[in-house]
Amino acid sequence: MSKKNEDSPEVATGQHYTTGNHAAAEGSLAAGCKFFGGYPITPSSEIAEHMALRLPKINGNFVQFEDEIASIAGILGASWGGVKSMTATSGPGYSLMVENIGLGLMTETPCVIVNVQRGGPSTGLPTLIGQQDVMQARWGSHGDYETIAISPSNVQECFDLALECFNLSEQYRLPVTLLMDEVIGHMSERLVIPPKEELTIISRKKPTDPPDKHLPYKADDSLVPPMATAGEGYRVMVTGLTHDERGYPDLTPEAQDKAVRRINDKIRLNKDKIIKLEEYMLDDAKTAIVSFGTSARAAKGAVNRARKKGIKVGLLRLITLWPFPDEKIDQLADQVDRIIIPEINYGQVTREVERAAHGKTEVKGDFRLGGAIHTPQEILKEIERN
Secondary structure: OOHHHHOOOOOOOEEEEEEHHHHHHHHHHHHOEEEEEEOOOOOOHHHHHHHHHHHHHHOOEEEEOOOHHHHHHHHHHHHHOOOEEEEEEOHHHHHHHHHHHHHHHHOOOOEEEEEEEEEOOOOOEEEEEOOOOHHHHHHOOOOOOOOEEEOOOOHHHHHHHHHHHHHHHHHHOOEEEEEEEHHHHHOEEEEEEOOHHHOOOOOOOOOOOOHHHOOOOOOOOOOOOOOOOOOOOOOOOOOOOOEOOOOOEOOOHHHHHHHHHHHHHHHHOOHHHHOOEEEEOOOOOOEEEEEOHHHHHHHHHHHHHHHHOOOOEEEEEEOEEEOOOHHHHHHHHHHOOEEEEEEOOOOHHHHHHHHHHOOOOEEEEEEOOOOOOOOHHHHHHHHHOO
16 A cells, blocks of 8 residues: 555545555455454564554554454454454464454454464464465354354455455454455455445444343344443443343353354354355356365366366355355255365365265365465366366
């Protein structure tokens, strides 16, 4: 971003040539983010750096905490203070955050976590690509819960989907993960930011009942309760313990069933509204590629090359990774003779596709273990392999 853009208001309207990390930061600002709490970690540090420059100029706050545990706690607290909040990290930092992500799920606290994935486990490949945090984004915390994780494949989507993450977080009251990867975070492409009035921005539902009658966790048919802000006169109860509609701890099996069933069902029953996919040349395909993030870019190139050779192949790009599009994969398995999954891990999405395909077609993973991306030519060879 140029200095002019750094000095711009909340929405840096116009055309830019910038990176995915900066685009994700700008998408968050356009969504109304006013608090960033984080700790530097490659390959996501540019998001924190950009927010440190921009937030003070739009009456927001940036805090560099002592570690990732404090960072996620800070953004949960900021959210209850009434502001849209976020952090950015990579695999090792996300590992430190998962306990408090669980707290955010149980307390229904909207916030956004950007995970710019690198190769792991452990310190792994700090500056090189991985897509190895897919399962962690879904199952990293303990207990029964549903979550939302979205994967961009270009710089424009880093902006668009960061804003979408905030909208989903506010609408369904939960932490949402923007699951990027190192290549998407560091690549530079054209970004077009529309005027603010053209953006769809969702904010949390506020209570309308009198403060003395308010039950903080009482939901209507949407299963999402309105959210009061601390200091507005409402009693705010925030606990990770199983709680009743007042927010008071209630450790009975009945309270557990009611609370946990609802925080799951508010996502499960709205999957069709949440899930986003891109279908490319699938209408007559006999081979389907299922991919996401950087890997999907190479997969689309492979599809184009295969089509020139007369091979009927198409691409299903997973924009939403969680909730997983089980029904779409099941339908695809009825249509095609095989599904190939290029991913930069050892088969995390492949196992989900196998499960959702119900054995109706061949499912084969095309794995990289981190540090390098697939090329279209490599995926084409896999397509051509009998």
